[in-house]
Amino acid sequence: MKAVRTIAELRNEIQNLKSSNEKKTVGLVPTMGYLHEGHASLIRAAKEKTDIVVVSIFVNPIQFGPAEDFETYPRDEQRDLAAAEKAGADLVFLPSVETMYPKATKTKIAVSEVTSGLCGASRPGHFDGVTTVVAKLFNIVQPDAAFFGMKDAQQVAVIQQMVYDLNFNVNIVPCPIIREEDGLALSSRNVYLSPEERKQALVLSRSLREAKEALENGQIRTAGEAKAFLTAKIMESPLADIDYVEVAAFPALTPLAEGENVLEQNGAVLMALAVKFGRTRLIDNSLLHPKGELRHV
Amino acid sequence: MKAVRTIAELRNEIQNLKSSNEKKTVGLVPTMGYLHEGHASLIRAAKEKTDIVVVSIFVNPIQFGPAEDFETYPRDEQRDLAAAEKAGADLVFLPSVETMYPKATKTKIAVSEVTSGLCGASRPGHFDGVTTVVAKLFNIVQPDAAFFGMKDAQQVAVIQQMVYDLNFNVNIVPCPIIREEDGLALSSRNVYLSPEERKQALVLSRSLREAKEALENGQIRTAGEAKAFLTAKIMESPLADIDYVEVAAFPALTPLAEGENVLEQNGAVLMALAVKFGRTRLIDNSLLHPKGELRHV
Structure with a gap:
């Protein structure tokens, strides 16, 4: 595995790897670093589906709002390089902001x-x-495939x-979303959580799991009921400060109307949450596939 | 030369041409069709600099305003195919709006x-x-070089x-801009002009030429003087209806202040005009290079 910091170097290294063998396909795993098992699963998926795996590590300033955590976003380059190599990356691209x-x-x-x-509504x-x-990364790497985690559905x-x-x-x-054994979706931002916040944050995955069960056993049926169910469950955790609870068609992300039956949609339906614990905003979601549709994610 | 209408066909044909020889470079000439000598000069330039020349012909609806001439924009596919072939195109891409x-x-x-x-100000x-x-065309064709006329500076x-x-x-x-012998910059929209409008439209190239001479011989010096000079010359044509007359740094296109000396800028300066004759809006420009700078366009 090689780590490179400039665009010219990266293009050059990709070209070298491509020409060392015929018809090599390139897989890109774009990350903001502070790699965890979720990222590692993306790198392994890329390794399985493509020949040359490029992992980019870049905390992108222009996707942070002025009041957000760009400056404090966790960074650990040495640990990231070891994790990327272990998961099977061929090249790691670590560009500076400049x-x-x-x-x-x-x-x-x-x-x-x-x-x-x-x-999109909470983070203009x-x-x-x-x-x-x-x-930019697509144009720099020109990958055949790019791998993204469904936590950010x-x-x-x-x-x-x-x-x-x-x-x-x-x-x-x-x-797929990768979770801790107790259900918490992996996120680089989990490191911000105090022990008590970490414990209460389990309400996200638990409420999504229970809502799915309640839909499947007919206890609730409509989007309005699902949102009320999720909201009530989350509010049982006193530290939880709800940003949004939404039930929307996927991938169009048009919200279902209150009275619409969640499991009788023609396409997939996403139940999605964003909840703050202290200063840490966490997201989680559950994708419901309509009956008979092949699961593709 | 081959004409193709779908993206899959085009990608396939480019791949075929590339693999028929090693390391072939691709040149793209994006056009809206109704090809004239200006387009032909782009195709010839592409042929000179790249191995595989792709000409796209597509009247792009999303770049026309609601009151503009998308519907009436001149189209002549058979003539275009002959002109593209004559100029040296290898592939012509003629996609539908769908x-x-x-x-x-x-x-x-x-x-x-x-x-x-x-x-940009006149055409939001x-x-x-x-x-x-x-x-989109760059992603479809993945060219090494793309060729554009300086008429649309x-x-x-x-x-x-x-x-x-x-x-x-x-x-x-x-x-470079290609002109008729009498100086009119070639444009697919020239076909809209009545004989009298066509005659009066010569004021565009003439006023730019005379303003350049007036700057060079010291008769005028500032951006304000250049704009006034151009405006006065254009208004000698009774059918001319000025949209804008501008003097701006190129390529940043920040307008020069009224009092700034045009020829003593550090970079290139563009004198640019948009003028309507009847319902036809024509543009023309002249690029002034600072002393000692190598001309690159």
Whole structure:
């Protein structure tokens, strides 16, 4: 495994690996670093599906709001390099902010509709920053496939929309959420949690699991009931401060109307949460597949 | 030469041409068709610099305003195919609107600052439509170089900015304006002009030529004087209806202040005009290079 910091070096190394063998495919795993098992699962999925695996580690300033945690976002380069190598990365790209933005970007990519609810509503401009940096990474790496975790389900939907609309020749591969044994979805931001917050944060995965069961056994049926069920469960944790609880069609992310039957939709349905514990905002979700549809994520 | 209409066919044909010989470079000439000598000069430049020349012909609806001429924009596919072949194109891509936009695009690429003046001010949303479709074409064709005429100088600047900001691996090659013998810059829209409008439209190239001479011989010096000179000359034509007369740094396109000396700038300076004759809006420009700078366009 090789670590590179400039765009020219990266393009050069990819070219070298490609020409060392014929018809090598390239897989990209874009991350903000502070790698955990969720990231490792993406790298392993990339290794399985493509020949050359590139992991990018870049805390992208333009996807953070002014009051958000860009400065304090956890970073640990040495640990990340070891984790990436162990999971099977061939190249790790660690650009500086100056490498990615030698001048402030005048170009922004904006996706409408898919970005209007959920995290897009709470974090204005966030997804413009995500799509812009992902497009840059696609143009730098020119991957055949790119791997994203379903914990950020809206991010997956937004990037798939961008790829579709702009004809990027990249296969977007969504990968399942990886959880701690007790159910907490892995996130680099979990490190911010105090022991008590960490304990109470289990309410996210538990409420999603219980809502799914309640839908499946007919105890609740509509989107309004599902949201009320989730909200009530989360509020049992006194430290939980709800940002949103939403039930929406996936990947369009149009919210279901209150009275709509969740399990009788034609396509997949996402139950998604964002909840703050102290100063830490966590997200989690559960994707419900309509009966008979092949699970693709 | 081969004409193709679908994205899959085009990618396939490019791949075939590439694999028929080693290390073939691809040149893209994006056009809206109704090809004239200006387009032919771009195709010839592409043929000179790259191995495989792809000409796209697509009247892009999203770069036209609601009151503009999308419906009436001149089209002549048979003549275009003959002209592209004669100039040396290997592939002509003629997608339908449904091929380029199977659904209305939710993704837009917007470049700020460079788009705020000149045609960007007169045609709101125009350049978002241009950058979005050019990014799509870059992703479909994956060219090594793309060729644009300097008649649309702002378009060249905007696309260069997008390529820089989004790290497209494409060399943007600006090519000189091609003119009729009497000086009129070639444009597909010249066909709209009545004989009298056609005659009076010569004032555009003449006023730019005379302003350049007046600057060079010291008769005028400042940006304000240059604009006044151009405006007065144009208004000698009774059918001319000025949209804008501007003197701006190139490629940043920040307007020079009234009192600034035009020829003593550190970088290139663009004198640019948009003038309507009847219902036809024509543009023209002249690029002034600072003393000692190598001409690159």
